[in-house]
Amino acid sequence: MDDTSNQDQAIELLQELGLKEYEAKSFVALARRQSGTAKDISETSEVPRTRVYDAIRVLESKGLVETQHSSPQVFRAVSIDEAVNTLQTEYVERAESLRDALSGLEPTDDETVTEATHEVWAISGDQGITSRTQQLIEGATDEAILVIGHESIFTDQLAEQLRAAKGRGVNVVVGTVDEELRIAIQDALPDVEVFVSELDWVSRSPLPGDDTEISRLLLTDREAILVSSFTEGRYDGREHEQGVFGRGFDNGLVAIVRRLMATGLLVENDPREGEA
The missing domain is CATH 3.30.870.10 (Endonuclease Chain A)
Known part of the structure; x- marks a missing residue:
């Protein structure tokens, strides 16, 4: 698998794990370098520079990106292992929340639920x-x-x-x-x-x-x-x-x-x- 294919797959998987397109592209851009400014991220990811800051704020709130408050600001992605663990934990928590929500739904009919054995x-x-x-x-x-x-x-x-x-x-x-x-x-x-x-x-x-x-x-x-x-x-x-x-x-x-x-x-x- 070449570099372009790996990048596209990483972006796609990040979106499946809950990130939006610009957030996924910005994170992948940062993961490819030690650190970078919004301009660097925009040039690498093709995300409009004005949208990079919004994406970074979300990534930062999720614990996926760290910020150096210099002028201009510099950003870096957390390690791959830390990012995967963070997303995995969030995915599991969402799944458990979904389980609780679905389990708490009231049935729409009054029929007694019986286990079907001939279907x-x-x-x-x-x-x-x-x-x-x-x-x-x-x-x-x-x-x-x-x-x-x-x-x-x-x-x-x-x-x-x-x-x-x-x-x-x-x-x-x-x-x-x-x-x-x-x-x-x-x-x-x-x-x-x-x-x-x-x-x-x-x-x-x-x-x-x-x-x-x-x-x-x-x-x-x-x-x-x-x-x-x-x-x-x-x-x-x-x-x-x-x-x-x-x-x-x-x-x-x-x-x-x-x-x-x-x-x-x-x-x-x-x-x-x-x-x-």
Whole structure:
């Protein structure tokens, strides 16, 4: 990645973390030098000089910039580590405030909330599916069976979640589509059972013209299922993850996947199957 790409990405990420465009550009301009005046920042960032001062005041209030009250004033960015920690703390605090605000909302109807066990919900986007994966693994009490269809799914974060589940007594089983991926995951999770899955349809469809790539298949406590696949975006041509989620032992989707996994030697027969 060249310098221009790094600069553009840094500005974009800073905006996603809550800074406005001129604030992000001014901070990146300062991060590239030891210190600078408003004129220096404007020339480096292409932010109008009259707007630099406004941006600097905001950055200073956030603890991202320090000011030397000379003539002219000189500014400098805090260290990269300090800036990242400051923004991370603010992001977490905002997320917690959002949680409190949403939790305090009054329901718009008087119906009693009951947990649906026969519904199937669609989930779109890598972040949403990754978040639901984490939620299911962290909520598992007895068993978590995960089939990984693509190496990009197995991240350090996912490894830590599986490791934590194993540590609290959950039976964790991981299936992979090939031996190379199995070895990599086994090295990362030496205490977890990892093997090449016999579910051939995960990596390749038996149907002609079907090139859908299953990315992950997760079954927790035999009562909740998440299945996702990669699909090419209609407008940007990039691969996006799409998934479906269902909960409930007698949910049709959960029952089908549970039995398919059983045929792939991933799970033993469950006595409750006779009751489904």
